[in-house]
Amino acid sequence: MDVVTRQEQDTVIGAGLLAGTANVIMQLSKLPVGYGVLESRVDSGNIFKHPVKRTRTTLTYLAVVSLGTDEERQAYRRAVNGAHAQVRSTESSPVSYNAFDPRLQLWVAACLYRGLEDTCAAFGEPAGEAELDRRYQEAARLGTTLQVPREAWPADREAFARYWDAEVAAIRLDDTVRRYLHDLIELRYLPRPLAVLGVPLHRFVTTGFLPPRFREEMRLPWSPRSQRRFDRLTGAIRAVVRVLPVPLRQFPFNAYLWDLRRRLRHGLPLV
Secondary structure (H helix, E strand, O other), X not given: OOOOOHHHHHOOOHHHHHHHXXXXXXXXXXXXXXXXXXXXXXXXXXXXXXXXXXXXXXXXXXXXXXXXXXHHHHHHHHHHHHHHOOOEOOOOOOOOOEOOOHHHHHHHHHHHHHHHHHHHHHHOOOOOHHHHHHHHHHOOHHHHOOOOOHHHOOOOHHHHHHHHHHXXXXXXXXXXXXXXXXXXXXXXXXXXXXXXXXXXXXXXXXHHHOOHHHHHHXXXXXXXXXXXXXXXXXXXXXXXXXXXXXXXXXXXXXXXXXXXXXXXXXXXXXX
């Protein structure tokens, strides 16, 4: 069994889920990814129909990539591939896409890496250059656990920055995908009482975690005052996160990894 280092454990922060919707927006802002989700024929992966199951699938993926063994990652890859095999564009699709396209998967993995770095910066301990480099190389698993060849992952953080800047500059949302993403922000997949209570904070935190280019495409207002409020909020959460014992700091990712291992032992579906 693989040994998970203390440094790897420290990058798994449950509070990072606050940035989850922002990261989904980043991923789906590349229109082939966005339409792949909107038009997916995998009904069980539709967050508006099965929010609990969709959340479990996504968070289990992040947990197994970060904390799992090679064998567990391979098992989850096979399960995800079964679902992805059904996700491809049709003649009526506005854009062409295929869930097995390594270029699209590289973009999704890049967004997840950016989310990891953003949440570690917001809630984790300060990291030196050597630790940032190590973390970046480990993050290649976000793509290689699917179909991204290891050599396709940009060689270092400088190469990644060039890739990221070029891809972000090309982002152009259309009204269909933007409307879907606003539905996510407005929590329209939750029962209405929960959504009404949670939307103001969810919208604020989601906007705060979005890089400026994505805010522009989503047409979400943000101001220096908003940024100051956001910084105060993340600072308060960081103070709590840093004193939590590891199991609490990692929750719920450690719980989803436990569930994956249970499913593997009992031959239950993984996704």
